[in-house]
Amino acid sequence: NAGVTQTPKFQVLKTGQSMTLQCAQDMNHNSMYWYRQDPGMGLRLIYYSASEGTTDKGEVPNGYNVSRLNKREFSLRLESAAPSQTSVYFCASSEAPRDEQYFGPGTRLTVT
Amino acid sequence: GQQLNQSPQSMFIQEGEDVSMNCTSSSIFNTWLWYKQDPGEGPVLLIALYKAGELTSNGRLTAQFGITRKDSFLNISASIPSDVGIYFCAGSQTGANNLFFGTGTRLTVIP
Numbered sequence: 001n002a003g004v005t006q007t008p009k010f011q012v013l014k015t016g017q018s019m020t021l022q023c024a025q026d027m028n029h030n031s032m033y034w035y036r037q038d039p040g041m042g043l044r045l046i047y048y049s050a051s052e053g054t055t056d057k058g059e060v061p062n063g064y065n066v067s068r069l070n071k072r073e074f075s076l077r078l079e080s081a082a083p084s085q086t087s088v089y090f091c092a093s094s095e096a097p098r099d100e101q102y103f104g105p106g107t108r109l110t111v112t
Numbered sequence: 113g114q115q116l117n118q119s120p121q122s123m124f125i126q127e128g129e130d131v132s133m134n135c136t137s138s139s140i141f142n143t144w145l146w147y148k149q150d151p152g153e154g155p156v157l158l159i160a161l162y163k164a165g166e167l168t169s170n171g172r173l174t175a176q177f178g179i180t181r182k183d184s185f186l187n188i189s190a191s192i193p194s195d196v197g198i199y200f201c202a203g204s205q206t207g208a209n210n211l212f213f214g215t216g217t218r219l220t221v222i223p
Contacts, residue, residue: 103154
């Protein structure tokens with residue numbers, strides 16, 4: 001039982017490049033989330049999926065898109081990376097919205 | 113989004129000392145959660161609280177759901193070096209489909 005897994009762990013992009021961050025959970029949770037964490041800013045919600053087939057914007061969705069591929073997988077895409085998107089990205093899942101969330105190990109992204 | 117205020121922002125304590133931190137909001141919450149984040153890792157759930165006034169322990173950690181439902185407290189007794197990290201509070205509200213997180217308390221334990 002791996003919990004929440006994220007790939008890649010580290011990534012360096014040039015401005016304008018695109019990439020997809022992958023997230024999978026094996027806890028049969030219904031809800032999944034993407035956060036970014038910047039120094040001194042805590043965790044900010046980018047997008048979430050309350051259940052399979054639904055996605056909603058969080059606090060900071062601009063510049064990102066998401067896909068809830070199936071119940072297990074929730075991906076985050078940067079179509080045209082910008083230096084302001086340099087951050088650590090965390091995926092999380094929960095049984096239902098508002099329940100306690102379980103986090104992955106994070107992806108450290110640098111955009112130059 | 114909803115603002116959760118954590119205090120203090122950072123703490124430097126001697127090994128063996130007790131630690132107290134809190135989280136406050138201007139709104140009522142239905143659930144309070146406490147997470148710890150080690151350097152380079154994702155947050156890990158420590159304690160979950162579901163009822164006003166509830167007091168729950170997890171080893172040396174004790175957390176309380178404030179009676180007003182607008183605050184929560186975390187205490188760590190007899191701190192050890194591995195307690196170093198950032199502690200986040202989080203809460204849920206009726207009508208919201210996600211948790212709200214505090215900005216964290218950074219704990220440093222001096223051996």
